Amino acid sequence: MSFKTGQNYHGFKLVDARRVAEINSEAKLFVHEQSGARLLYLGNDDDNKVFSISFRTPPADSTGVPHIVEHSVLCGSRKFPIKEPFVELVKGSLNTFLNAMTFPDKTMYPVASRNEKDFRNLMDVYLDAVFYPLMLETPEILMQEGWHYELPDKAAELTYKGVVYNEMKGVFSSPDAILEHQIYAALFPDTTYGVESGGDPEYIPDLTQEQFIAFHQKYYHPANSYIFLYGDLDLDDNLKFLNEAYLKDFEAKKIDSAIPLQKPFAKTVVKVADYPVSPEESKKDKTFITLNIAAGKATEPEGYLGLMMLEHILLETPAAPLRKALLDAGLGKEVFGSYSKSILQPTMTFGVSGANPEQVTAFQETVQSTLAKLANEGLDPKLVESSVNIFEFHLREANYGNRPKGLVYNMKCLDSWLYDQDPLIHLAYEASLDKIKREAKNGYFEQLIKSCLLENSHQALVALQPNGEIGARQAAELKEKLAAYKEGLSEAEIKQLIHQTKVLKERQETPDAPEKLELIPLLELKDINKEVEELVTEKRTEQDVTVLLHPMFTNKIAYVNLYFSTGAVAEVELPYLFLLADILGKVDTGKYPYADLVKEVNIHTGGFNYDVLAYPGVADYESYAPMFRVKAKALVGKLPEMFGLIGDITGDSLFTDAGRLKELIREIKAVWDTAIFRRGQQVVASRLLSYVSPVAKFNENGQLTYYKFIAALEEDLDSNIQEIGRTLAAVAKTVFNRDNLLAGITCESEDYKNFAQSFPVLTGKLGTKPYKPAKHYFDIQARNEGLMTSGKVQYVAKGANFRRLGYNYHGSMKVLETILRYDYLWNRIRVQGGAYGAFAQFDRSGNVVFGSYRDPNLEETIKVYDETARYLNNFTAENISKREMTKYIIGTISSMDTPLTPQMKGERADTAYIRNISQADLQQERDEILATKQQDIKELAALVDDVMKANYLCVMGGEQKIKASQALFGELVTVID
Ligand SMILES: [Zn+2]
Structure with missing residues (x-):
């Protein structure tokens, strides 16, 4: 059907319709008049359809409330009252993308699928989740996803636990994450960008249930939302669904989520912060120094593109003049930089790592004088041409790997849409590109250096230096703080904490009732393509x-x-x-x-x-x-x-x-x-x-x-x-x-x-020497190393080669991967253990590995791996319905059927040729996956048990934690000397 501007379709008024030639798209912008929701549709000839709903969610503090809400809305809702609908969808839908993301000022809930029925199901679950989440009336959800006091019994040590709490502890174990946080705090002290939307572990426990609910109540309303649809879908039918199932129940209201501009500084702010390293680790050449400049605006498309290119010219290639100047001056060992977009005030960062604290001033002077010289004497025209060319190549290629194209476009739209501007300005890049290419010869980039970088005092010089004491000190302070808190509690309050810990644990261990699980829509096996996609060679x-x-x-x-x-x-x-x-x-x-x-x-x-x-x-x-x-x-x-x-x-x-x-x-x-x-x-x-x-x-x-x-x-x-x-x-x-x-x-x-x-x-340029293979006498043995770092979480791996143990590869192992990842390991290691995640991987060559990441535990996780066989022995016909098995098979197939770019298809075919895997082998694997029965999974218990008993182990993590489990390891290795 044809849509006319000014007309109303199921409550949506079409306010603008335009062709975006650059991405071969028909764009339509709507407003849902009753609820105030905005909606953008990009009509493209692409069956990988995308839906997303995003909210503008600027936080006021570093408790990580937007991030914790993002996790929590996916923990059950009105129509889908189970513990984790999100996980059910990952297990059993044909999605090609399913995730939720927290940014400094927005939260996105995108889904993608090539199957129409599946696409509608995903939309329904996500919309119900954001508007009617159970987190509002279930305090255990904040406890699990955010943080809680863990006290199993009276004598036990009181600790903090929670998924986001541990996730962010892991994030903050890397100096680059700490540095980024410090940069934004320095550059935007008075706005939302100065706080950590993901959550700083030090402040996460300040978040109360009331604040948590209030945040959702304030921002998760259609009037504060940005709905996006993409692909070859039936627009009218989707508008009808959105209106009737959700939006008609909301009235527009005014929501203050505007993002103010940071008042520029009169002069450069200087900040030096610390990051933890091991006490024995050398501090020499481990300082990061950066100069950061709030440059341009996300809503000005030409400057946005121009500054991205400028960063490439100055820093990103071995020919880049600023990179060369910094290295020649002996300032640091590595030069890095970025032009970070996706915030209202994008930021140019120039930095070095491998430096020392006394070099801060010299660094700043070198950057300034090099920029001034380049602005006055001009950039190398060939360098400019080469950077502009590579940008243009990538813009036109639009090759985003396994991310759906629609999702990438969605994010580009939000870069202006979120700030109340035309959502299409960054996608319709031709005019900006054209102008930049034309003006590049007439000093365009030199002028940009002057106006955006040199004559701009909104700058922060931020250094991050290693500190061997703070890691231990912070750990001791936290221990003390928690001990003191426990000390101050009355008998009744202690009882209450023990009770809460128990209630949470019971909730986590109790499976959802089958009739509730069945509320999550599921495709049937007949909806799935039986044939494996052909690799043409x-x-x-x-x-x-x-x-x-x-x-x-x-x-x-x-x-x-x-x-x-x-x-x-x-x-x-x-x-x-x-x-x-x-x-x-x-x-x-x-x-x-x-x-x-x-x-x-x-x-x-x-x-x-x-x-x-x-x-x-x-x-x-x-x-x-x-x-x-x-x-x-x-x-x-x-x-x-x-x-x-x-x-x-x-x-x-x-x-x-x-x-x-x-x-x-x-x-x-x-x-x-x-x-x-x-x-x-x-x-x-x-x-x-x-x-x-x-x-x-x-x-x-x-x-x-x-x-x-x-x-x-x-x-x-x-x-x-x-x-x-x-x-x-x-x-x-x-x-x-x-x-x-x-x-x-x-x-x-x-x-x-x-x-x-x-x-x-x-x-013609290659030699033709006869090929003489070298013999490799690898020393293959169980070294079982503990890799010690100053990190605050662990990566725990156990595995073996099952073919060495006498087993053969079978497609059912792929289904087992899905089951372990989203059921057994998910529940035991993520939900109960508080780790960010865990997985198991089986390869045709026999190599199998179980791994956890950002894991607060070590021995407990190994115990979970060792008990996998017990879980599989309970994978009986009484416990596992046919529906459950169908779900796991669909989830497995969906992870294998992600749409590939031409480049990825070619590479997959090359790999099959090199490994001598035929089309028939791939079809056999698919047939085996589709035919997998509960009994096949149960029978893998013996294999998994033998793998665990072979006892190969490797862990990277905090030094204290590894030393405390020393007996498990053959060798302890210090990772960074
Ligand atoms: Zn997260």
């Missing part, structure tokens, strides 16, 4: 190289993956392989100095990526295919330039510039120092599997082993740098050969000729 040969062509529509972009087998690299040199991936493209080549190289890459292509990974064998699970992978993309017409550059980088990189190599190694070390705790889940899973499997042992060389390797290199760079350079050159020579190359290309069939014609540009 046409095998060709070019220049004696096997080429896998995946023909599909890509909008004239060619996605090329080059796989160089690294089987000839000696065991001792494996960490160098990972180092090579980190520095390639950032050192000089025979043809270009590194700064020019990156400009060429950004002018002609969509960028290159390098990584190393070993693919596990399937037939022989002890075997693996180790690869150095070059990922590249470019417009089809640019393939000759692209292959020329890749040939130059792989065949002719020079590792002789000692100064540059040192700079890069220091930078890698600094990045790991900051990120290692955040990567905890990956680090422990990889480390654990390296105790049982050669392929995992290989890949672990890119994790903790790599970090330790880089740290050791950095200790004595001066005397070893020549040798490091020689080794890198030797490794590169061994790897980049035509004989061990496999290529994957995703593009339209008719464009393949461009690939075939330009491929020799690359192969």
